[in-house]
Amino acid sequence: MVGAKTYRAGSLKEALAQVRRDLGGAAVILGTREVRRRRMFGLGSRELVEVTASDGSKPVGPPVSMPEPSSVAIPASSEVLHSQFGEQLSRLHAMVEDLSRHGRLDHLLPDLPGELVPTYASLLEAEVPESLARRLVRYVAERLEPDEARNPEAVRDSLREAVESCVQIAPPIAAVAGTRRVVALVGPTGVGKTTTVAKLAANFKLAHGLRPGLVTVDTYRIAAVEQLRTYAEIIDLPLAVANAPGEMRRAIDELGDVDLVLIDTAGRSPRDEVKIRELADFLAAAQPDEVHLVLSAVAGERSLRAAVERFSVAHADRLILTKLDEADGLGGVLAVLGHADRPVSYLTTGQAVPDDIEPADRARIARLILGLDVVS
Numbered sequence: 001m002v003g004a005k006t007y008r009a010g011s012l013k014e015a016l017a018q019v020r021r022d023l024g025g026a027a028v029i030l031g032t033r034e035v036r037r038r039r040m041f042g043l044g045s046r047e048l049v050e051v052t053a054s055d056g057s058k059p060v061g062p063p064v065s066m067p068e069p070s071s072v073a074i075p076a077s078s079e080v081l082h083s084q085f086g087e088q089l090s091r092l093h094a095m096v097e098d099l100s101r102h103g104r105l106d107h108l109l110p111d112l113p114g115e116l117v118p119t120y121a122s123l124l125e126a127e128v129p130e131s132l133a134r135r136l137v138r139y140v141a142e143r144l145e146p147d148e149a150r151n152p153e154a155v156r157d158s159l160r161e162a163v164e165s166c167v168q169i170a171p172p173i174a175a176v177a178g179t180r181r182v183v184a185l186v187g188p189t190g191v192g193k194t195t196t197v198a199k200l201a202a203n204f205k206l207a208h209g210l211r212p213g214l215v216t217v218d219t220y221r222i223a224a225v226e227q228l229r230t231y232a233e234i235i236d237l238p239l240a241v242a243n244a245p246g247e248m249r250r251a252i253d254e255l256g257d258v259d260l261v262l263i264d265t266a267g268r269s270p271r272d273e274v275k276i277r278e279l280a281d282f283l284a285a286a287q288p289d290e291v292h293l294v295l296s297a298v299a300g301e302r303s304l305r306a307a308v309e310r311f312s313v314a315h316a317d318r319l320i321l322t323k324l325d326e327a328d329g330l331g332g333v334l335a336v337l338g339h340a341d342r343p344v345s346y347l348t349t350g351q352a353v354p355d356d357i358e359p360a361d362r363a364r365i366a367r368l369i370l371g372l373d374v375v376s
């Protein structure tokens, strides 16, 4: 007789297999619960299932089975009954979901070594779309010998390499003293364009000793102009406003002798084609050397894809990823980077101007996506 023993595994199926192996077919399941979430190579998170069981020789507590009608206690109120029923139902729901998920994985991955199924599951949990997760795992499987595939470090390194292969990097803005580089930031509303313009301007001035100037075309809202004006005053930079595409050249010239013109634009919904076209007219007048599409890492894959597609009219040729500090899983970002065919120039990691910005680095992005690095 062993009394109650607990078994932990990544899925109910695995935990039950352990129980069977250890206690045999007569084992009585006394309870199941999810015990904690742990990170798998830092990718997303995973429930651990804990099963408590006895070998069935001596009752150690109420088994999880349908009670005899005579032993059903009458609940004090229908509220209690309701909550008990709700608990049972959600536990059953979790069990069914877990079993079907694992059944589905086995069925979907007949061509992959079983050792890599958890890696695939971890990618899905990090919100990497299925087709991309399969590609990444296949990349790993093709490069590792079977015994290496059982080594978590080898798998992690190979996966990192696979993720890196999806990411292109652009060099930082090529501003040089004595020449005028014109750079525009475009993107959906509220992604951090104005804040990023301020971070860039402050860094180029303070760290590189250049003379930046700011132009805003965001004249729809008085507050938007005031927001940029406040930064311009704090950082001590010239600011010009362009109300129409025809005013763009004048606005840039008004800045005088600057090395870097940073153009802040109004946020546009990717669905608003008219406004995006208007933005393209502003940019055509400005003739920027670089157009950076600013994307929030918090956004889902679909809206990121839509933004990349719609803002191509504005000839956005680089990507700035913002709000990495707020994002839970970067699987959607990875999917978009793989498809966007545009390099990443900067990452932003918080609201603080000028500190929370860094030039994009392939290894750093891959590590962030895989949860191997933290946003500082």
Ligand SMILES: Nc1nc2c(ncn2[C@@H]2O[C@H](COP(=O)(O)OP(=O)(O)OP(=O)(O)O)[C@@H](O)[C@H]2O)c(=O)[nH]1
Residues within 6 Å of the ligand: 188, 189, 190, 191, 192, 193, 194, 195, 196, 218, 224, 265, 266, 267, 268, 322, 323, 324, 325, 326, 348, 349, 350, 351, 356
């Ligand atoms: N957590 C976090 N917040 C950020 C980051 N970058 C910008 N923000 C915040 O996001 C909010 C919107 O930033 P803005 O710079 O005004 O965004 P925008 O794209 O200019 O917005 P619109 O001009 O309205 O389209 C502000 O509260 C910023 O402080 C970042 O990297 N991390």
Ligand SMILES: [Mg+2]
Residues within 6 Å of the ligand: 193, 194, 195, 218, 224, 264, 265, 266, 267
């Ligand atoms: Mg703005």
